[in-house]
Amino acid sequence: MATPTYDLLESVTLTTAASSVTFSSIDGGYGDLVIVADWGFGGQGNLDIRLNSDTSNHSFVTMANTTSGRASAVGADGNYIPVSYHAFANPGTYPSAIINFLDYSATDKHKSVLVRSGNRASGIEAISGTYASTSAVTTIRLFSSPNIIIGSTFNLYGIAKESA
Amino acid sequence: MLLGILNSQASGGGGASAYDLLETTTLTSTASSVTFSGLGSYSDYAHLQIRAVVRSNRSSVSDNLDIQINSDTGNNYAYHSIVGTGGTVFGEPAGATNKIRTEPPIPASTDPANTFSARIIDILDFSSSSKNTTTTSLQGSYPRGIGVTSGGWDNADAVTLLTLIAQSGSFVSGCRFSLFGIKA
Numbered sequence: 385m386a387t388p389t390y391d392l393l394e395s396v397t398l399t400t401a402a403s404s405v406t407f408s409s410i411d412g413g414y415g416d417l418v419i420v421a422d423w424g425f426g427g428q429g430n431l432d433i434r435l436n437s438d439t440s441n442h443s444f445v446t447m448a449n450t451t452s453g454r455a456s457a458v459g460a461d462g463n464y465i466p467v468s469y470h471a472f473a474n475p476g477t478y479p480s481a482i483i484n485f486l487d488y489s490a491t492d493k494h495k496s497v498l499v500r501s502g503n504r505a506s507g508i509e510a511i512s513g514t515y516a517s518t519s520a521v522t523t524i525r526l527f528s529s530p531n532i533i534i535g536s537t538f539n540l541y542g543i544a545k546e547s548a
Numbered sequence: 549m550l551l552g553i554l555n556s557q558a559s560g561g562g563g564a565s566a567y568d569l570l571e572t573t574t575l576t577s578t579a580s581s582v583t584f585s586g587l588g589s590y591s592d593y594a595h596l597q598i599r600a601v602v603r604s605n606r607s608s609v610s611d612n613l614d615i616q617i618n619s620d621t622g623n624n625y626a627y628h629s630i631v632g633t634g635g636t637v638f639g640e641p642a643g644a645t646n647k648i649r650t651e652p653p654i655p656a657s658t659d660p661a662n663t664f665s666a667r668i669i670d671i672l673d674f675s676s677s678s679k680n681t682t683t684t685s686l687q688g689s690y691p692r693g694i695g696v697t698s699g700g701w702d703n704a705d706a707v708t709l710l711t712l713i714a715q716s717g718s719f720v721s722g723c724r725f726s727l728f729g730i731k732a
Contacts, residue, residue, distance in 0.1 A: 388565030388569075389567060389568065390567040443690040445632060445692075445693050447631070447637050456694075457634060458634035484666065486666040492662070493662055494663050496689060498686055498687070512666070512693065514663060514689060514690040543728075545599075546569075
């Protein structure tokens with residue numbers, strides 16, 4: 385039997401500039417989470433993700449086509465997974481991203497993150513991230529060095545994996 | 549990917565759900581393939597999406613995840629991937645082959661324990677009988693890489709059966725495959 389899903393869990397629209405946006409006490413009852421983000425920066429920068437406030441155990445592989453050409457990079461056991469890595473954004477350009485967290489509440493798997501992001505000025509990229517922990521993800525922090533500007537939006541959705 | 553924007557529009561308009569979970573298979577033992585059959589009963593949906601979390605028991609650093617449609621094992625498929633592995637970005641085309649291969653590979657036995665790969669695979673206009681079937685997918689894992697694949701099945705039949713295959717080994721217990729329907 386079909387189960388309607390893709391439920392909006394939380395929506396954030398910044399009314400003041402902020403260096404981060406945090407989704408906490410996340411409902412563990414879904415299979416996957418998706419964040420749809422559309423934001424801007426007060427200076428040149430990139431947006432990153434940290435799970436469960438853990439300052440290690442985040443690894444990633446990137447792939448991008450930017451104004452500088454194709455690029456790919458890896459990062460191991462660090463304190464973030466990038467939402468954008470090569471395709472940095474300047475003020476006045478508005479990046480967007482769809483960020484997927486699969487089996488985020490599983491306790492028998494490291495967590496898998498898939499990102500598709502980009503902005504019209506500097507490029508487009510896809511990123512695969514791994515959070516090397518079997519703890520359920522309960523907190524997602526999105527952060528950057530230049531502040532995230534007023535009007536930026538971050539919507540968190542839950543996708544079921546079991547029929548209702 | 550289709551998701552996200554579609555459903556945002558649906559909820560904003562106060563309409564019925566446009567994105568439904570149809571089936572989930574979570575393996576309790578190893579399996580060399582996973583099949584979704586009887587897809588003709590989902591013809592009121594425009595598109596299908598598979599969200600999978602996978603790992604292989606192959607005695608190697610990696611294995612491949614391939615797709616076959618309607619049990620067709622002939623050389624009636626083509627695909628083109630772009631893959632980043634940290635050092636390089638490369639293309640991987642294949643025509644007249646017997647599967648759609650989603651690249652990069654999935655983790656296998658010699659990868660770190662508990663490491664799985666996420667795959668999001670869209671099958672567009674799957675019940676059309678006037679178009680060859682097309683797929684798009686986004687997939688990856690650390691350290692195997694990140695990739696996007698466009699696939700085609702050179703047949704205009706409606707898709708009634710999808711098979712996901714571990715090329716050399718088997719999917720391990722705990723792998724999860726969820727099938728969603730997306731309305732037009």
